[in-house]
Amino acid sequence: MLKDIIENSENYQPGLSIDCVIFGFHDNQLKVLLIKVDKSQKWSLPGGFIPVDQDIDTAAITVLNSRTGVEGVFLRQFATFGKVNRNEQHFDKKILEYLKIEEEKGKWLLRRFVTIGYYALVDFLKIIPNSMNRNETVEWIDHKEVPELILDHKEILDKALDTLRMELNLMPIGYNLLPEKFTIPELQKLYETILDKKLDRRNFLRKITNIGILSKLDEKKSNVAHKAPNLYSFDKEKYEEVLKIGLNQGW
Amino acid sequence: MLKDIIENSENYQPGLSIDCVIFGFHDNQLKVLLIKVDKSQKWSLPGGFIPVDQDIDTAAITVLNSRTGVEGVFLRQFATFGKVNRNEQHFDKKILEYLKIEEEKGKWLLRRFVTIGYYALVDFLKIIPNSMNRNETVEWIDHKEVPELILDHKEILDKALDTLRMELNLMPIGYNLLPEKFTIPELQKLYETILDKKLDRRNFLRKITNIGILSKLDEKKSNVAHKAPNLYSFDKEKYEEVLKIGLNQGW
Numbered sequence: 001m002l003k004d005i006i007e008n009s010e011n012y013q014p015g016l017s018i019d020c021v022i023f024g025f026h027d028n029q030l031k032v033l034l035i036k037v038d039k040s041q042k043w044s045l046p047g048g049f050i051p052v053d054q055d056i057d058t059a060a061i062t063v064l065n066s067r068t069g070v071e072g073v074f075l076r077q078f079a080t081f082g083k084v085n086r087n088e089q090h091f092d093k094k095i096l097e098y099l100k101i102e103e104e105k106g107k108w109l110l111r112r113f114v115t116i117g118y119y120a121l122v123d124f125l126k127i128i129p130n131s132m133n134r135n136e137t138v139e140w141i142d143h144k145e146v147p148e149l150i151l152d153h154k155e156i157l158d159k160a161l162d163t164l165r166m167e168l169n170l171m172p173i174g175y176n177l178l179p180e181k182f183t184i185p186e187l188q189k190l191y192e193t194i195l196d197k198k199l200d201r202r203n204f205l206r207k208i209t210n211i212g213i214l215s216k217l218d219e220k221k222s223n224v225a226h227k228a229p230n231l232y233s234f235d236k237e238k239y240e241e242v243l244k245i246g247l248n249q250g251w
Numbered sequence: 252m253l254k255d256i257i258e259n260s261e262n263y264q265p266g267l268s269i270d271c272v273i274f275g276f277h278d279n280q281l282k283v284l285l286i287k288v289d290k291s292q293k294w295s296l297p298g299g300f301i302p303v304d305q306d307i308d309t310a311a312i313t314v315l316n317s318r319t320g321v322e323g324v325f326l327r328q329f330a331t332f333g334k335v336n337r338n339e340q341h342f343d344k345k346i347l348e349y350l351k352i353e354e355e356k357g358k359w360l361l362r363r364f365v366t367i368g369y370y371a372l373v374d375f376l377k378i379i380p381n382s383m384n385r386n387e388t389v390e391w392i393d394h395k396e397v398p399e400l401i402l403d404h405k406e407i408l409d410k411a412l413d414t415l416r417m418e419l420n421l422m423p424i425g426y427n428l429l430p431e432k433f434t435i436p437e438l439q440k441l442y443e444t445i446l447d448k449k450l451d452r453r454n455f456l457r458k459i460t461n462i463g464i465l466s467k468l469d470e471k472k473s474n475v476a477h478k479a480p481n482l483y484s485f486d487k488e489k490y491e492e493v494l495k496i497g498l499n500q501g502w
Contacts, residue, residue: 014265016365052363056333080331080367082307112303114267114367116331166421168502191502199502207502251419251442251450251458 001066001133002109003099005049009108012049017115018056019047019153020064020075021160024124024140025177028189031124031140032157034149035067038135039098044150045157046070046138047115060118068138069130075118078163079156082114086152119160123177165195172213172242175234183221183229184208211247213239252317252384253360254350256300260359263300268366269307270298270404271315271326272411275375275391276428279440282375282391283408285400286318289386290349295401296408297389298366311369319389320381326369329414330407333365337403370411374428416446423464423493426485434472434480435459462498464490 005012022033034043048063050056060075096106129138141147146157167173174182174190188204208214215235220228256263273284285294299314301307311326347357380389392398397408418424425433425441439455459465466486471479 013363013365016267050333050365053335055335056331056365059333077331080307080328082301082310082367084304084306112264114264114301114307116333116365166497169497170417170420195502204502246417246420251446251455 003101006099006101006105006109009105011052013052014108015111015113017047017049017113018060018063019045019081019115019117019156020060021045021078021117021119021157022064022068022070022073022127023119023121023143023160023164024127025121025190025193026123026125028193029124030143030193032143032146033068033070033127033129034139034141034146035131036137036139038137040150042148042150043141043146043153045153056116060116064118066132067136069132070127073120073122073127075120078117078119079159080114080116081152081156081159083152084112086115087113115156117156117160119163121164121173121177126176168194170246172211172234172239172247175236175239181217181219181231181233183231185229187232211242213242254352257350257352257356257360260356262303264303265359266362266364268298268300268364269311269314270296270332270366270368270407271311272296272329272368272370272408273315273319273321273324273378274370274372274394274411274415275378276372276441276444277374277376279444280375281394281444283394283397284319284321284378284380285390285392285397286382287388287390289388291401293399293401294392294397294404296404307367311367315369317383318387320383321378324371324373324378326371329368329370330410331365331367332403332407332410334403335363337366338364366407368407368411370414372415372424372428377427419445421497423462423485423490423498426487426490432468432470432482432484434482436480438483462493464493 024031024033033046035046036043046064046067048066050059051062054062057075057077060077061071064073064075065071092110095109096103124140129140131138143161149157168191174187177190178186184205187208188199188201191204192199213235214232217231217233219231221231222228275282275284284297286297287294297315297318299317301310302313305313308326308328311328312322315324315326316322343361344354346360347354375391380391382389394412400408419442425438428441429437435456438459439450439452442455443450464486465483468482468484470482472482473479
């Protein structure tokens with residue numbers, strides 16, 4: 001795969017790559033989609049190169065799919081990473097020997113790379129990754145147990161998480177991440193898991209209600225010992241509306 | 252300048268550029284810093300290329316300075332633009348003839364470019380641009396009177412303005428853009444100018460006061476016929492604090 005790309009490097013933008021941070025939520029767990037190349041000690045974000053005939057937004061979808069088999073995920077660009085030495089130590093001549101690539105062709109890989117970060121938040125039970133390369137493992141890993149990553153991938157991951165947390169202040173969240181009918185405590189847990197902190201119950205109820213995207217159902221959660229909590233669903237139309245204008249019309 | 256870069260293109264990242272959107276505010280006017288190359292019909296954002304030995308954040312400062320003479324401005328990256336055909340029509344073989352560059356060398360310029368956008372907001376009276384190239388004009392132009400721009404620069408400008416407006420919901424603003432002592436209506440005008448809409452006076456007063464970054468001074472504005480408005484200044488320490496944590500601790 002990498003060998004193919006290097007040998008046909010004229011079909012890819014030089015010195016530019018894409019890395020994807022795919023967050024997965026389910027049942028109060030936040031995970032990240034990571035890849036490990038068998039021979040490597042470290043894990044990495046799913047990343048790759050930009051075909052010269054693809055817009056970068058399209059290339060991000062291509063890259064994610066080609067490394068993890070994942071498709072149908074809405075990827076958002078969040079930042080571009082371009083410190084001079086960010087990939088200097090990772091790709092050295094050894095990889096060319098390993099891939100059996102001649103030095104002249106291999107120069108394409110050994111140069112400085114700037115990488116564009118894309119991220120998404122999905123339900124990790126609904127997105128089943130597949131390793132697309134025989135010598136790679138793709139896994140959902142709890143975001144609190146992320147192992148050592150290659151290059152500056154930890155920095156990219158942290159920045160994506162910052163962006164996701166910041167977006168909680170701008171956009172509604174939860175659609176496609178919770179069951180169709182859910183309780184306020186379940187929704188609160190989603191926010192708490194992403195923010196990694198406890199929220200005040202009453203404050204949360206007041207704020208989330210004020211947004212006006214919830215419909216209170218005429219049902220209570222069953223299987224609950226006593227004082228069964230109310231069930232809610234998202235009012236899809238209002239949810240979409242708020243997605244468009246943002247939470248804070250602010251001023 | 253461009254000729255120098257093309258003839259020494261091995262010193263620059265290939266297929267990657269930087270464009271800067273410098274917004275300037277003063278006295279209820281919002282302007283943008285634009286450049287016109289004498290022979291061209293269109294204006295452009297100040298942009299340029301990334302030296303292989305500079306981090307992209309540093310390169311942004313270099314690029315802005317080399318085109319406009321501007322320095323000491325805090326540039327923030329906001330998005331990367333990479334549609335396949337974004338620069339296809341702009342740089343064609345004619346420019347190589349004009350610059351007297353041989354075709355082989357010139358290929359570097361004619362390939363597909365992805366560009367990283369940086370933006371800043373300054374007081375346009377404090378930042379005096381200088382054309383750094385004899386055949387270029389650099390000017391502050393009212394953002395409502397922006398002429399036709401090259402390539403996708405209008406899209407880049409619009410996205411920067413969207414980002415700036417969104418940031419009003421996340422960050423305090425006004426420091427270095429207003430006189431040391433100012434009235435609430437003056438501060439409101441800053442917000443209205445950037446948002447391009449009228450705001451409710453009482454609402455604004457309540458919200459801006461709640462942030463807790465203003466100090467009410469024991470002075471009133473002079474030179475005002477009657478009912479002189481109170482003067483305020485920013486509480487620098489609290490301002491910095493809110494800059495760090497953001498306006499919306501939200502949840």
